[in-house]
């Protein structure tokens with residue numbers, strides 16, 4: 001039971017840690033776009049790399065957000081039914097509907113991995129004028145999906161604990177959850 | 182299995198799992214995978230990861246984190262708060278004044294962005310807390326933001342209009358020109374609604390109490406608060422119109438403007454910026470995962486033969502030319518609740534446009550109706566994406582039910598506007614005919 | 618008798634002339650010639666797979682058929698760079714056509730694509746031409762241009778001295794309109810007209826930046842093998858014939874499109890001054906060798922091309 005609690009806290013902390021670092025990429029995207037405007041407008045010499053690099057960073061930024069947002073309950077849902085149910089009923093409903101979540105994740109994990117592996121096997125590049133390697137961006141898809149899936153497992157374990165009154169997880173005060181951001 | 186039955190099952194399971202409380206992104210993704218399995222087989226799941234890869238590579242979406250970041254900085258540093266204080270002082274006794282001001286800001290924002298998610302989230306961040314603080318009813322505040330945030334796709338620049346032009350072959354310039362008057366019309370109609378409603382029910386949008394309305398010197402001092410936001414707008418719009426940046430790059434100018442404003446407020450602090458970046462990450466990611474799944478969903482639906490369904494539906498419509506136009510509006514509106522804009526256009530336009538042209542209607546005018554319908558679809562319960570984007574920024578005590586309820590009168594107002602543009606096509610066609 | 622239904626992912630948007638003229642043509646012919654036993658279900662650009670992933674989907678056999686530009690298959694096909702057009706190599710469309718079908722370049726492409734389970738059939742060869750918002754009358758004019766480009770041509774234009782940058786298709790019109798860029802290429806006259814570029818850029822530049830087999834139809838070998846022999850033959854013959862028919866028809870439609878925008882939109886043809894052409898050809902030739910370095914096969918193709926151009930008196 002202790003190991004289970006440690007696993008759950010560990011995953012949540014991992015996603016939180018990664019998310020807080022990836023969040024900083026917005027500064028890089030801002031800087032590169034501004035740089036491109038400067039080069040093109042002031043110096044009349046657009047670069048070949050800024051827009052593409054920005055694009056690649058954005059791809060990683062967007063896909064890697066999944067686990068972090070799950071950890072902070074930031075994926076929006078319709079709470080009409082949730083609002084009417086007691087915590088245990090809510091947990092039971094969430095356990096049932098999580099099957100759809102896991103189907104999505106497994107499909108994505110399988111083919112995301114397949115796609116990344118194919119890309120890595122040829123050290124795929126973009127073949128643009130700049131021609132950077134793009135396999136790291138493709139690799140972000142299975143990595144991000146794995147992090148999101150793990151956080152989904154944490155949520156499932158929480159729901160099971162609530163539904164069955166098990167001891168390994170004590171639900172936090174809802175308000176303090178909201179305060180985290 | 183016929184596409185009609187598949188459609189019912191597909192959308193039915195969407196509704197079912199959404200009501201169970203599973204987040205929208207996972208409902209769209211999971212249901213797509215299940216249906217792909219039964220209609221196309223295991224290998225077709227490759228399409229899901231391929232669509233996500235494609236969405237990660239869409240350059241115009243880079244504007245989302247930047248515009249959201251800009252809004253976060255303006256909010257955290259107090260620039261937005263002072264702007265609202267100023268508006269409140271100046272509106273003084275006018276009931277609904279802040280809501281009108283918000284509409285104005287929404288329109289300006291719509292002129293800066295070409296995509297809808299960014300505007301809703303940004304306006305939710307800037308405007309919602311300020312309106313709630315000043316005693317505005319949450320229904321009024323949410324409705325205004327949702328409706329105004331949706332104008333980003335109607336007022337140029339608009340990625341949707343460019344796509345419409347690309348798929349149908351009409352002129353982009355004409356589409357942009359055609360969006361201006363309908364955008365103003367919707368704004369005026371919404372403003373009238375707000376004024377009438379807050380006159381009848383002053384508790385929804387209270388005026389500032391007499392003793393707080395301030396003296397003239399105070400009002401003029403507060404006016405300074407508008408300088409920085411205007412500076413940001415000038416930087417963004419100026420660089421688009423002046424040919425300095427593309428609409429996407431202009432988002433970076435917006436961030437630059439917000440940072441300069443923060444410096445003027447002596448709030449350019451690392452903790453503030455870091456916190457703003459984390460909130461930006463959370464909101465952008467929320468939008469992006471919905472888009473990832475929505476793109477997979479559209480692709481899955483198209484692979485099942487969605488276009489054949491639309492063709493069959495259109496053939497069954499009675500009621501002559503106008504019956505067909507109204508049916509097309511209805512289909513667009515319904516699809517806009519569950520599909521991404523590109524998906525809707527790919528499914529419907531190849532069927533619609535030849536019919537529209539053969540009936541003798543102007544495809545530019547139809548394009549404006551089409552875009553407004555999408556906008557209404559995006560703000561209509563239960564699936565409208567903008568509702569979910571807004572839910573992502575509101576405080577925890579505002580529920581989806583509140584958001585659903587708030588939007589209804591505003592949807593009605595937009596439908597009135599739509600009907601006016603249908604009845605008087607000149608509202609859309611006057612400017613393009615004038616300019617081109 | 619068994620009927621087969623193929624999913625076909627296009628890289629052309631529906632408004633593009635090639636969607637009708639190439640894709641719907643092949644659908645009509647195949648359905649006719651197979652007496653309805655082979656049906657094609659067409660999907661517009663991006664509907665199921667993005668253009669850059671279509672080759673992979675066909676290679677995996679998820680899609681039975683697709684259309685691409687060779688540059689979208691760059692990471693697999695080492696011949697893709699040459700197939701999508703070395704700048705300033707051919708001067709006439711017929712030269713490129715003969716290079717593909719008469720000298721065996723098409724066969725080389727098919728051999729390489731076969732390694733990935735793909736049957737390669739070039740849809741047509743055609744020129745890529747630029748439109749600019751102010752005319753190029755001197756080398757200085759050319760060097761001062763900001764051009765929207767992509768891939769090999771972006772590298773070429775930059776190397777030649779202009780400022781070439783990539784912008785997504787959706788931002789192209791606005792960028793030209795507001796002066797963020799002064800020029801762009803999107804196919805030639807038909808392509809530029811379909812994007813509305815002549816509304817904002819009135820000069821059509823000739824000669825072509827390149828002439829090449831930039832549109833390709835790809836078929837999954839697995840799907841092809843599953844057909845009975847007579848249907849397989851019908852598919853291959855129809856695709857063979859498509860190349861000649863479409864290459865010819867496209868040239869005709871180019872001329873009509875150009876005549877149309879000259880008459881109605883005030884477009885002018887801007888023939889590059891000899892001095893500019895000479896310098897562009899020089900830059901182009903210095904870049905060709907890099908494409909040969911990708912593989913033995915690519916080197917062979919490059920040697921074939923250079924021998925041919927020498928024979929034509931261009932080298």
Ligand code: NA
Pocket residue numbers: 291292293294295296332333334335336337338339
């Ligand atoms: Na806009």
Ligand code: NA
Pocket residue numbers: 635804808832
């Ligand atoms: Na083309």
